[in-house]
Amino acid sequence: GENVEQHPSTLSVQEGDSAVIKCTYSDSASNYFPWYKQELGKRPQLIIDIRSNVGEKKDQRIAVTLNKTAKHFSLHITETQPEDSAVYFCAARPLWGGKLIFGQGTELSVKP
């Protein structure tokens, strides 16, 4: 069945450094790739998404890249801040319906 693998499971960086989280997916029909941030005790919230007709999308300090041929996509956070500390989830789904399949999550810790 469909599968999304996410790495690393934990990531610790110094404030101001960059953080990169990588995901691979198995379903060739997937063409919508959102990223969610979940702070401790809170609900997951969408922070950025990308569709397969583009290779990169940026929103201030956050960017996502997509390599559809290799079936992988990545989240890049630059100039990390302590408030970026959270669990990040990638996901994949066909844009026109279908089920959203999540990766296992990455716990990001930004040390001041």
Add this chain to the structure above:
Amino acid sequence: IAGITQAPTSQILAAGRRMTLRCTQDMRHNAMYWYRQDLGLGLRLIHYSNTAGTTGKGEVPDGYSVSRANTDDFPLTLASAVPSQTSVYFCASSTGTSGREVGEQFFGPGTRLTVL
């Protein structure tokens, strides 16, 4: 109500008991979903509904049932709870349905369930 809500916030339940987790959204979203979240396993889809009157099975449906009598409500029932169902349960909703572009998925605040 604003957005998507869940009840109860948390619950401790004896094994073998029946339990219904409630989920209500006021965004008129067609699609609704139930996930369970366990450490190291991410968010796993239990059941989903593309529109009122229809439901489907996700990755881990065994031991759970759902109904979708109307657009707003999507309850999840554990007919006879077991300790392995101890988890945090999230309800979610989104616009769109099969054959149409599906929008952002919004999550409820979650229900923490402990089965003893």
